[in-house]
Amino acid sequence: MRKIVLLGYMGCGKSTIAQNLSKITKIPFLDLDECIEKRANLSINEIFSQHGEVYFRKLEHEMFVELLNSPENIIIGLGGGTPCYANNHELLKGDNVASVYLKASIDTLYNRLVYNKSKRPLIAHMNEEEMKEFIAKHLFDRSYYYNQAQHKVVVDDRSVEETVQDILEILA
Numbered sequence: 001m002r003k004i005v006l007l008g009y010m011g012c013g014k015s016t017i018a019q020n021l022s023k024i025t026k027i028p029f030l031d032l033d034e035c036i037e038k039r040a041n042l043s044i045n046e047i048f049s050q051h052g053e054v055y056f057r058k059l060e061h062e063m064f065v066e067l068l069n070s071p072e073n074i075i076i077g078l079g080g081g082t083p084c085y086a087n088n089h090e091l092l093k094g095d096n097v098a099s100v101y102l103k104a105s106i107d108t109l110y111n112r113l114v115y116n117k118s119k120r121p122l123i124a125h126m127n128e129e130e131m132k133e134f135i136a137k138h139l140f141d142r143s144y145y146y147n148q149a150q151h152k153v154v155v156d157d158r159s160v161e162e163t164v165q166d167i168l169e170i171l172a
């Protein structure tokens with residue numbers, strides 16, 4: 001069964017867009033981070049602080065494989081790091097997978113994350129200057145993996161509705 005997989009850096013809108021794409025298409029959506037939180041019965045912050053990032057990446061990989069193997073059509077919003085670990089980017093190439101990179105500029109990401117960092121353990125402790133530098137470097141490091149997606153949608157200066165329409169056109 002078909003999986004529509006949204007990927008991209010923290011704050012690019014994966015969770016928001018997956019939910020809104022689901023409303024329009026009536027295809028159910030799952031947010032990978034939420035699935036991990038339910039499975040672990042801990043928040044993402046708690047998983048990082050109590051068990052560490054390596055443990056999180058293991059859970060993330062297992063849950064991603066599980067969702068891809070489920071028998072339903074689903075929209076999956078990944079975590080920002082998902083394609084960058086455990087060869088998860090190879091899983092984006094499956095026959096039943098339509099992967100979409102929501103591509104955002106450093107400025108867009110910074111503006112969306114600066115007041116929304118508390119639930120994101122990788123940046124929660126950073127001040128504004130540190131965050132800007134971190135996003136720039138980290139996005140550069142991760143772009144190789146994000147660019148493995150089959151499709152790319154630029155999200156800068158686009159409303160949620162416009163991005164949903166852009167995805168629908170690409171997948172039509």
Ligand SMILES: Nc1ncnc2c1ncn2[C@@H]1O[C@H](COP(=O)(O)OP(=O)(O)O)[C@@H](O)[C@H]1O
Nearest residue numbers: 009010011012013014015016017112158159160
């Ligand atoms: N045009 C837009 N598209 C998507 N998200 C937007 C947009 N404009 C503002 N936002 C906000 O940016 C944040 C994106 O966060 P989220 O959907 O959690 O991203 P991700 O899951 O990729 O980290 C949300 O707070 C959302 O309300």
Ligand SMILES: O=C(O)C1=C[C@@H](OP(=O)(O)O)[C@@H](O)[C@H](O)C1
Nearest residue numbers: 009010011033079080081120121
């Ligand atoms: O980029 C990352 O490595 C992460 C992104 C987060 O998801 P969002 O991209 O939805 O914030 C979440 O999976 C975790 O905090 C790690």
Ligand SMILES: [Mg+2]
Nearest residue numbers: 014015033079
């Ligand atoms: Mg998210």
